[in-house]
Amino acid sequence: MAVPAPHPASTEPSAGLGFILKKAVISALVALVLFFLMIGIRTEAGPSGQLIYWTRFGELAAIVGAVFVGSIVIELLRRWIGPVGGVELPASVRGGFAVLGRLLAPALLIFALLVPVIFYKERYLLDLAILVMTYVMLGWGLNIVVGLAGLLDLGYVAFYAVGAYSYALLAQSGLPFPHFIDTYPYVALDFQQLGPWAFWVLLPVSGLLAALWGVILGFPVLRLRGDYLAIVTLAFGEIIRLVILNWQDLTGGPNGISGIPRPTVFGIPLTPGEHGFAAMIGVPFSPTHRLVFLFYLILALALITNWVTIRLRALPIGRAWEAMREDEVACRALGINITTTKLSAFAIGAMFGGFAGAFFATRQGFISPESFSFQESALVLAIVVLGGMGSQLGVALAAIAMIGGFELFRGLDQFRMLVFGGVMVLLMIWRPRGLIGHRAPTVFLQKRTEISASLVKEGHG
Amino acid sequence: MTNAAPILAIDGLTMRFGGIVAINELSFTAQRRQITALIGPNGAGKTTVFNCITGFYRPSGGTMTLVHDDDATFRLDRLHDFRICKYAKVARTFQNIRLFPGMTALENLMVAQHNTLMRASGFSLLGLLSAPSFRAAERQAIDLAREWLQRIGLLDRADDAAGNLPYGDQRRLESARAMCAQPALLCLDEPAAGLNANESAALSDLLLSIRDDIGTSILLIEHDMSVVMEISDHIVVLDHGVKIADGAPRAVRDDPKVVAAYLGADEEDAAAVMEGGA
Numbered sequence A: 001m002a003v004p005a006p007h008p009a010s011t012e013p014s015a016g017l018g019f020i021l022k023k024a025v026i027s028a029l030v031a032l033v034l035f036f037l038m039i040g041i042r043t044e045a046g047p048s049g050q051l052i053y054w055t056r057f058g059e060l061a062a063i064v065g066a067v068f069v070g071s072i073v074i075e076l077l078r079r080w081i082g083p084v085g086g087v088e089l090p091a092s093v094r095g096g097f098a099v100l101g102r103l104l105a106p107a108l109l110i111f112a113l114l115v116p117v118i119f120y121k122e123r124y125l126l127d128l129a130i131l132v133m134t135y136v137m138l139g140w141g142l143n144i145v146v147g148l149a150g151l152l153d154l155g156y157v158a159f160y161a162v163g164a165y166s167y168a169l170l171a172q173s174g175l176p177f178p179h180f181i182d183t184y185p186y187v188a189l190d191f192q193q194l195g196p197w198a199f200w201v202l203l204p205v206s207g208l209l210a211a212l213w214g215v216i217l218g219f220p221v222l223r224l225r226g227d228y229l230a231i232v233t234l235a236f237g238e239i240i241r242l243v244i245l246n247w248q249d250l251t252g253g254p255n256g257i258s259g260i261p262r263p264t265v266f267g268i269p270l271t272p273g274e275h276g277f278a279a280m281i282g283v284p285f286s287p288t289h290r291l292v293f294l295f296y297l298i299l300a301l302a303l304i305t306n307w308v309t310i311r312l313r314a315l316p317i318g319r320a321w322e323a324m325r326e327d328e329v330a331c332r333a334l335g336i337n338i339t340t341t342k343l344s345a346f347a348i349g350a351m352f353g354g355f356a357g358a359f360f361a362t363r364q365g366f367i368s369p370e371s372f373s374f375q376e377s378a379l380v381l382a383i384v385v386l387g388g389m390g391s392q393l394g395v396a397l398a399a400i401a402m403i404g405g406f407e408l409f410r411g412l413d414q415f416r417m418l419v420f421g422g423v424m425v426l427l428m429i430w431r432p433r434g435l436i437g438h439r440a441p442t443v444f445l446q447k448r449t450e451i452s453a454s455l456v457k458e459g460h461g
Numbered sequence B: 001m002t003n004a005a006p007i008l009a010i011d012g013l014t015m016r017f018g019g020i021v022a023i024n025e026l027s028f029t030a031q032r033r034q035i036t037a038l039i040g041p042n043g044a045g046k047t048t049v050f051n052c053i054t055g056f057y058r059p060s061g062g063t064m065t066l067v068h069d070d071d072a073t074f075r076l077d078r079l080h081d082f083r084i085c086k087y088a089k090v091a092r093t094f095q096n097i098r099l100f101p102g103m104t105a106l107e108n109l110m111v112a113q114h115n116t117l118m119r120a121s122g123f124s125l126l127g128l129l130s131a132p133s134f135r136a137a138e139r140q141a142i143d144l145a146r147e148w149l150q151r152i153g154l155l156d157r158a159d160d161a162a163g164n165l166p167y168g169d170q171r172r173l174e175s176a177r178a179m180c181a182q183p184a185l186l187c188l189d190e191p192a193a194g195l196n197a198n199e200s201a202a203l204s205d206l207l208l209s210i211r212d213d214i215g216t217s218i219l220l221i222e223h224d225m226s227v228v229m230e231i232s233d234h235i236v237v238l239d240h241g242v243k244i245a246d247g248a249p250r251a252v253r254d255d256p257k258v259v260a261a262y263l264g265a266d267e268e269d270a271a272a273v274m275e276g277g278a
């Protein structure tokens, strides 16, 4: 991906006011050309179908002016803030940051464990926390593909969808489905008989199916790199969504699937009544129990993703992923099979996407193709890029900031996207390599020294 | 030790790119436990030979046969890509260094041991469970890497990013990385390029110790004639994709065809050839 190389420490002061003004004038001119027809002239069909139009030069001037001023502001900001990577902080400050950084992850974990306790009374916040954790998990899953292996995947939502639909369909029918149970009663598996255990049996199944699709979709793109890979994976994401949308018999098309079995505490349903979980442990039933359980469930799933990723990174396979991101040719010269290395990254990333999808289905109880649009892929990718590609902690922070921020600005309505875009632009100016840009080595002899982001490659496909 | 067959026999190797014939009917052998140098003016086709041997190009014609110490025989023209390193045990370096710049020197050497470690990690399952057998294999891999870092004098920079090392260190690290793949044949593409006199001398010693102490056969492309004349056992000279001379360093240096080829190409190179062994 074409993230510009970070600028050298302090941008050349020689390029002064003239340069800024010139840049702003050019931007304003481009805006003028662009918006002249779009905003400057307003057309409409008149009452009898004829074309009527009028000019809006005032608005046009306002927009062009805004672009002019905005361009100056951004250029100034770029100079003021600069990419932090280049600014040498005093040793004491850096030491302080290092300690903070080391404490941050455990602190976040403890906080996460306590969330249901702290926010027990606030259903909305609990719901939000579950959502955030889902994106943390998706971010960690995609991080394997994009951050470690350097394969720019814009269709990650496909695997999320495969996981969700696998769970939803299998839980309501059996294998082979849809109608085979009646035809071949001996070979068929009826998952409905699983009753309350459906989720626990089907969660791994959904993950494996998603991994399978990761491999299937991985094969055709093995030879593609960079932008081409991004476009084809984007298309795959859309294809899966469109297939789901149009295969009415199986997936219910745009109506989606409802009545998906809710999760159980290892077989004990979270329902009122004497067989429910509340009755078992002897407390009055409350619908919040399910939320708390869902939160811990997704937290556990996300932590498993995290643990597996951290472990894999230090294993030969993970090192091969990172080496492939750094230099594919050198990998081949060292006897590393690029095909299996790429496919394994796709498969494992997809598997975690599938787990998250199954969780999403059981949490919602209802899924439809709307939940699996390209926007989701873009959001998860933004989380990975913003977090600093490859950094587990960075991805978690980015997910919290982005999903949490989205909710925070809900009151702003249509300006939400504007604020969101602005913040993204600022962050990319300030930290072009994401929140946590440096890379921690997986093995060391004397001392684990962080590797600065400027050396680490982002992969080219 | 007992095996007398040459480690690598190239016969009638031809490589065409569209209309260009980069290598034409090239035949030569590289002897076991010897340093065979491949020299020639710029554009002679040396790197192309390497790319054919190491499976980056599929030759248009000819055969390349590699024989291990245990008589296992590999037809390199039929294997390709990563299999050449994995099965035939041929490792290489590149003319323009290709380290993993964002990984530490130690990590670079660990990546080179991928196939050994991958098997030990039970294709990641044993590794995930951190099985003792895998941990032992990993310790061994680290020891091998440490040994090579020691040999190339980079032990104290083991945990620095490879991209941060000075140029000469990067060159040596790349050779060490190739050696960590435990090859039967090591192919070095201009390992002395850009090194100063001291570094070149150290490199010569390193290559001699690889040949004598470890017993790895070396195929060497090099423009630095002082290195070539000093350490190679055998020299093959290439010009415009054709072999023009083949023999002991002294004989090659005095060969009028070689001198002419270098004179035609570049006066400095010619002077270098003639001064190299003097």
Ligand SMILES: Nc1ncnc2c1ncn2[C@@H]1O[C@H](COP(=O)(O)OP(=O)(O)OP(=O)(O)O)[C@@H](O)[C@H]1O
Pocket: B017, B020, B022, B040, B041, B042, B043, B044, B045, B046, B047, B048, B049, B095
């Ligand atoms: N992939 C390719 N496509 C087309 N032509 C190629 C290709 N690779 C090499 N060649 C051509 O083959 C010839 C030999 O190139 P090669 O790189 O092997 O030379 P060399 O002996 O290594 O030179 P140098 O000493 O400069 O490294 C050159 O004319 C080059 O243009």
Ligand SMILES: [Mg+2]
Pocket: B046, B047, B048, B095
């Ligand atoms: Mg060359």
